[in-house]
Amino acid sequence: MPLASSTLTSVTQWEDWQWQVDNRITNASELEKWVTLTVEEKRAIHFSQGKFLFSLTPYWASLMDPTDFMCPIRRQAIPLDEEFRTSLQEVQDWSSEGVRLSGGRFTHFYPDRAVLSLQDQCILYCRFCPQRKVLSKDRQSSLEWEEIIHYLKDHPQINEIILSGGEPLLLKEEELEEALSQLKSVPSIKTLRIESRALSFLPQRITPHLTKILREHQPLYFVNHVNHPREITTEFSNAAAQLGDSGIPLLANTVLLREINDKPPILAELFSQLIKLRIRPYRLIQMLPAQGTEHFRTTVSGGLRLIENLRGRLTGLALPEYVVDTGGGKVPLRYDSILSRNKKRLLLKNYEGKVFVYPEKVFTFSY
Ligand code: SF4
Known part of the structure; x- marks a missing residue:
């Protein structure tokens, strides 16, 4: 277990999640106890104040390469100058359509599910996420539970609640238990995510x-969001095993990130390691073109080629669906495996590029 450079940090403190949260690193001088920051990193951390949120756990800092600024763990957490550049393709407001309650913390967009943000904060602010923006002071801080429960009871077609960012697990146990119980008290809510x-x-x-x-x-x-094999430590594995042994189904979302995980061997290693831990890779996400994140974005054609490459290397169990995050729902993207089709047959291409003829089903009715 890597400990903080401070000799005051005990093993007990290090393993206490609340200690990790209370001691989050929020400025360059604290981070320099862990890594040698480049001039650019220091400047970007300084400029992010008041515009973008910046914080990380000592645990995450301990996984960083102290000298390599291209380290994938570092790149996800430390801003660079590009974050303050504007791209013509970026979109400022990603709030989806649909019904929004409780100051936008509850969203009903798809017919059968709704998204609920139990609280605003994240453990660490990923540099590629729109959520890292400093929130408006008018943002409502507490949830209007009565209004939400009333809405859910009035809309029994909603059967799944997705508890999404900020980080739901930053709530204390009793608060989380209360929230889950409230949601499960609505008879039409069948599953929680x-x-x-x-x-x-x-x-x-x-x-x-x-x-x-x-x-x-x-x-x-x-569903855990994980982007690089170096995130899979002993601590990660033990925590996943604890959840898995309790019968909780585990899945993983991965955001496709330029120069972090956009190479077939990296993704193949990540997805194989996840499967060994009983975590099913669920989605590989083509990120939102959010403000100041263009340096992380890959091309969609590159993403399609990556998935096609992985199809030949990995078991289907380890292969996530490639989706593009549109801000108005995730749209699945597939390589064009259907070369042609007519009423009688389809021409299909497999992962090696070999072509196969598949007969279309012809319906004949007899009475
Ligand atoms: S919402 Fe998720 S991706 Fe965005 S900053 Fe928080 S943890 Fe990172």
Whole structure:
């Protein structure tokens, strides 16, 4: 276990999730206890004040390469000058359409599911995420539970609630338990989905008490956002095993990021490691062109080629769906495997480029 350079940090403190949160690094001088910052990194951290949020756990800092500024762990957390450049393609407002309640913290967009942000904060602010923007002071801080529950009861077609960013697991156990119980008290809510980055940023958060609460609110799916094999540490693996052993289904979202994970061997290693930990890779996400994130964005054609390349290397179980985040829902993208089709047959291409004829089903009715 890597400990902070401060000799005052004990093993007990290091393994305490609340200590990790309370001691989050929020400026360059604290971060320099862990890594040698470049001039650009220092300048970008300074300029981000008041515009973009910046914080990371000591645990995440301990995973960084102290001298390589291209380290994938570093790049996800430390701003660069590009973050302050404007791209013609970036979009400022990604708020999706649909019904919004409780100051935008509850969104009903798809017919059968709704998204709820239990609180505003993230454990760490990913440099490629629109959520890192400093929020408006008018943003409502507490949830209007009565209004939300009333809406859910009035719309029984909603059967799934997605608890998404800010990080749901930053709530204390009793607050989370209360929130999950409120949602499950609505008869039409069948499943809950927690979208988290805790296994990567704060694996200490997966305590036996938290695991018990999650288990008691099944069916509950745990989707961890993980982008690089170096995030999969002993702590990550142990936390995943604890959840998996409790019968909580585990999935993973991965954001495709330029010069971080946009190479077939890196993604193949990540997805293979996840499968070994009983975490099913769920989606590979083509990111939103959010403000100041153009340096992380890959081309869609490159993403399609990557997925095609992985199709030949990995078991189907380890292969996520490639989707583009439009801000108005995730749209699946597939390489064009259908070369042609008519009423009688399809010409299909497999992962090696070999072409196969598949007969179309002809319906004949007899009475
Ligand atoms: S990607 Fe998730 S964890 Fe990272 S800043 Fe965005 S909402 Fe927070």
